[in-house]
Amino acid sequence: MLYRTPTSLRLFGSTLSLAAVLAAAPLAAQDAPEPAAEQDEAPTEDLHDRRIDYQGQIIVSAQGLRQFDLLAGTSVVEGADLQRNMDGQLGEVLASLPGVSTSGFAPGASRPVLRGFAGERVKVLVDGIGAIDASNTSDDHAVSIDPLTAESIEVLRGPAVLLFGSQAIGGAVNVIDKRIPRRIPDEAIHVDLLAGGDTASDLREFGGSLDVPLGNSGFVVHASGSWRKTNDLEIAGFQVAPLLREELLEEAQEEAEEGELEEAEELREAAGQTDFLPNSATETWTANAGIAFFRGDSTLGVSFGVYDTAYGVPGRPGAGHHHGEEEDEHGDEDHDEDHDEDHGGEEEEGEELVSIGLRQYRADLRGDIFLGEGFFERLRVRAGYSDYTHTEFEGDEVGTVFNVQGIEGRLELVQNTQGRWRGSVGAQYYFRDFEAVGAEAFVAPNRTEQAALFALQEYGNGPLQVEGSARFEATNVDSTALGIARNFNTFSGALGLAYDGPQAFRAGVNISRVARAPSGEELFSNGPHIATQAFEIGDPNLRIERAWGAEIYARGRVGRAEFSIAAYKNWFDNFIYLSATGAEEDELPVFQYRQQDATYTGIEGELDVNLFDNGNVAVGTELRGEYVRAKLSDGTSVPRIPPLSLAGALTASTGEFDFRGEVEWFDDQTDVAPFETVTEGFTHVNASVTWRPLQDNPNVTFILKADNIFDVTGRRHTSFTKDFVPLAGRNISASVRASF
Secondary structure, X not given: OOOOOOHHHHOXXXXXXXXXXXXXXXXXXXXXXXXXXXXXXXXXXXXOOEEEOOOOOEEEOOOOOOOOOOOOOOEEEEHHXXXXXXXXXXXXXXXXXXXXXXXXXXXXXXXXXXXXXXXXXXXXXXXXXXXXXXXXXXXXXXXXXXXXXXXXXXEEOOHHHHHHOHHHXXXXXXXXXXXXXXXXOOOOOEEEEEEEEEOOOOOXXXXXXXXXXXXXXXXXXXXXXXXXXXXXXXXXXXXXXXXXXXXXXXXXXXXXXXXXXXXXXXXHHHHOOEEEEOOOOXXXXXXXXXXXXXXXXXXXXXXXXXXXXXXXXXXXXXXXXXXXXXXXXXXXXOOOHHHHHHXXXXXXXXXXXXXXXXXXXXXEEEEEEEOOOOOEEEEEEEEEEEEEEEEEEEOOEEEEEEEEEEEEEEEXXXXXXXXXXXXXXXXXXXXXEEEEEEOOOOEOOEEEEEEEEEEEEEEOOOOEEEEEEEEEEEEEEEEOOOOEEEEEEEEEEEEEEEEEOOOOOEXXXXXXXXXXXXXXXXXXXXEEEOOOOEEEEOOOOOOOEEEEEEEEEEEEEEOOEEEEEEEEEEEEEEEEEEEEEEEEEOOEEEEEEEEEEEEEEEEEEEEEEEEEEOOOOEEEEEEEXXXXXXXXXXXXXXOOOOOOEEEEEEEEEOOOEEEEEEEEEEOOEOOOOOOOOOEOOEEEEEEEEEXXXXXXXXXXXXXXXXXXXXXXXXXXXXXXXXXXXXXXXXXXXXXXXXXX
């Protein structure tokens, strides 16, 4: 489907999300209309000045900015599309959207990459507030959000997302769930369930939620949870890329010539590893509880949740060779029990498998208070607190522990519409206390404190609208252990002009100026990081990163076709990036945070065409493509930029059945940074069947899916581990979703 931008997503607010806007004017239980069946796909009609109740019925609710289209590239994944693309990691769920890739570090850790931007330039949100974890600090850190219990996931691109913070230069990913109830269900108990499994990872997963209104009191309680377990991932062909395989075999020959026959055999075995990805198993569980109070046009709620995951970190074949010799002196050895059980093999003696255990305790508050008919119509409040621990194990021994305690709060005053003028103003506060403990704690303990003011304004009711946004941030980053404190004051702003034409056509241009303070990890890293198998070095003298951005976009309908296209360019001053130096420290490759000017240029688009529809059978086609080019001022390429990719799908619907065949093509990536390897292109062919067996309840959905049907090896250039962590081979999966 074409991931269109519902007009309600253009409304500003504490989350810039459809689901959050829907909570802006909740009805008391006695006022709720009879529910209609929930739809699997976003409605094609304009949702301007509307919201949707618990079951999907549209209700008039004039709120906020009608068309704040600085969000020129918004995509929404929900319903059957979310179910079909479900994965344990957020990045993998969204990887099929235009302009989206994923870090792909391991099956247990994969963060979204938007328009070639990752890490500190992509903000991951839970209902409009930060995840408050350590996933932005390193690719081996999983995002502390389970997509299994999400209602929808939004990919927000374009300048307006900077209102969530300067970390959103590349965009933001906003996960909408119901941990704080959003509305009063019409049923005595509302239940949502999702379960699934697959063949490539022996997946077993289950998630569910309950929402219960407490009589006519206006209170709704919520409980939800999920569990997911996988074994080592099955792959197509060799684990290692051809160049790395060649290097391993050369090293094996050298060892053999020196008489080190055991070491030579270990290297040959590493070069010949096929069929599965060792040490890639995962297990995750979550639990959430919340309560909300609804009165008239106001609501207030709180929630508490736990996210717990354990996952293996695949090692670079051959990298543990010398490390293994040192361990042999102490007589230590380690075996992966799951690997032995599932694949009948044994790990080499002396090699200690690296795994990660992660747990986050999180509390949230959301309020939306109606203020009346004065200048300000609503007060929206959103806050979150997180206590997060990430432990890296070497075998059974604790290597490094990362602790994060943080709080983020956001307050927004929404203006009543004054003629052609609409807008809001607000403030945001963020605090994070970061600590790494252990022999390989590569980042010194540090604290980040940030206070911000922001504003959104739009003028015009006719075919032309002028839109603007601004944000000021005061950021302090300090490390008492190093005796270093840095203070940064930054200003970001965006201005856009949009035109509305016939056939839902909309086109516009946006210009932005963005400034971002360097993070604690970019400033204070200095040491070996065992999980990434790299020696990482920061620079405490990094300056503010600034960028000019320009974007032009258009979308609409032409006959039976619906399209969306956007082209953009960013000019960076003092761009911060992590780059290989070619040196080694502690037998690890050295990666250093550096800074120079850079440019990003890209285009992305998608097209849906309705080929045939007689009322009983509908046939359509979908096309999408994306391209990003990123260069530093010295002429070299920015590391880990996704290649040109194209995709096409043929779809058919016959009422209770939907059929989909899809081809995804990824080009070679030869524009590489120094010491970065070329990535070969690949093509995956996928197919799926969706079945809705109950005519009176379309919210019961079965999906059978086959991914990578021809068992082709694929590698993501955006991944640090691409040379030894390929994508899954042929994978057959099945899932069921029910809502009642």
